[in-house]
Every structure is written in C-alpha cells, then in structure tokens.
C-alpha cells in the first residue's frame with residue numbers, strides 16, 4: 105500500500121446528487137395502520153414510512169450506464185460529473201494525451217445530451233471539460 109494520485113479528464117455535465125436519486129417512501133409494514141397511531145397495532149413497528157433513494161439511471165457497479173460514467177469527485181461532494189472519460193493518468197505516469205483526431209466533441213455532446221434528456225438532466229451550461237484528481241492511500 106502506498107499513496108496514489110491519479111487524474112481523470114472527463115467531458116460531461118456536473119449534476120447535483122439529489123437530481124440523480126428519487127426519494128421513494130414505502131409503508132413500514134404490510135398492515136393497515138390508522139393515521140394517528142404511533143405504532144402498528146398488529147406488529148408494533150413504528151408508524152413511519154421507510155425512505156429509499158432510487159437512482160434515476162440504472163447504474164452498474166462501475167457507475168456506468170450506456171458508456172457514460174457517473175463520477176463523484178470525492179465522497180463528500182454533492183455532485184457527480186456524468187459523461188465520457190477521455191484521459192486518465194496514474195499508474196503509467198503523469199502525462200496523458202488524447203489526440204484531437206480521436207476527440208469528436210460535437211458528437212460526444214450530442215450523445216450525452218440525448219442520454220441525459222431521457223432523465224431530464226441535460227444542462228447546456230454545465231457541459232464541458234472536467235479534470236478530477238483522485239487520491240488513495
């Protein structure tokens with residue numbers, strides 16, 4: 105184990121965390137509880153709905169949906185960057201380069217716009233190039 109630092113360059117949109125999750129409330133148990141009761145008369149559970157947060161997009165374990173990554177710059181940030189990773193540094197050195205020949209910005213923008221509009225998350229002003237530093241020890 106050692107200290108590692110790497111960086112990611114991403115073309116994408118900054119999106120607030122709360123927009124990526126919908127709050128869903130479900131009843132505390134399967135019984136019918138009177139509105140004014142503090143506890144379920146049948147099983148005694150507290151009469152308070154369970155809260156769950158459901159992601160608007162169906163992330164896989166890599167936070168990747170249809171080739172777009174959902175990267176949270178660090179655990180405490182209240183936003184994600186959603187888009188395409190175009191460059192990374194780290195294990196192989198400090199410099200990464202992607203030739204403009206392989207970087208078709210208008211096409212990436214159109215694809216991401218189409219993808220995010222499905223979730224009503226496209227934000228023209230938040231679209232751009234992001235550099236994200238990752239540290240681990």
Ligand SMILES: [Zn+2]
Pocket residue numbers: 133134135144145146147148149
């Ligand atoms: Zn109950």
